[in-house]
Amino acid sequence: MPRRPTFALDCDGLLADFNKSTFQIIEDLTGIRYTPADFSEWNYFRDSRINPHASAIWDRIKEEGRCLNYSVLPGVREGLSRLREVANLFVCTSVVKSRNYVPERIVWLERMGFDFKTEIVFTYNKRLICADVLVDDEPKNVDFFKAVHPDKVAVLWRTPGDTRDYFPVTEGVEKADDWDTLVALARRLTC
Numbered sequence: 001m002p003r004r005p006t007f008a009l010d011c012d013g014l015l016a017d018f019n020k021s022t023f024q025i026i027e028d029l030t031g032i033r034y035t036p037a038d039f040s041e042w043n044y045f046r047d048s049r050i051n052p053h054a055s056a057i058w059d060r061i062k063e064e065g066r067c068l069n070y071s072v073l074p075g076v077r078e079g080l081s082r083l084r085e086v087a088n089l090f091v092c093t094s095v096v097k098s099r100n101y102v103p104e105r106i107v108w109l110e111r112m113g114f115d116f117k118t119e120i121v122f123t124y125n126k127r128l129i130c131a132d133v134l135v136d137d138e139p140k141n142v143d144f145f146k147a148v149h150p151d152k153v154a155v156l157w158r159t160p161g162d163t164r165d166y167f168p169v170t171e172g173v174e175k176a177d178d179w180d181t182l183v184a185l186a187r188r189l190t191c
């Protein structure tokens, strides 16, 4: 029986459309509609146009029901289904510290078919996890994971709709923006 690789999957930017919701909040607060292409930094909260509103934005992100109602990114349902056929999956997500965010995320992930007890990990420190592959859209997460686990695979994910080039990452980090690539990677790692 071949050994299936284990994938740790980020949630925001890979499964859940955090940006769609957050850019709507920003528009409501500032009257300006932004897209990822308007920012040169991955973390647009650091941008001088956004930073003055950061506290108000985070307050709205923490509102009850916000996390529960994130849209599923395009291609995720089919992609997850295909990847599950060739790999073991769990979600590794850093969440907002608030009364409702974690419980709502659990419900959201359960709706996507993830088991609460065995397939959901909450941490900002993703280098702690044990997996054959980490897929994440945040450059520092994949960089740290690769640095700590050089024999494992780190994949920088580019979210659908983000027209920017991949952000710079350390040598050896792989890149993907479609589920076909992840399925092919799983097959490559099956041993």
Ligand SMILES: [Mg+2]
Residues within 6 Å of the ligand: 010, 011, 012, 013, 014, 136, 137, 138
């Ligand atoms: Mg993310």
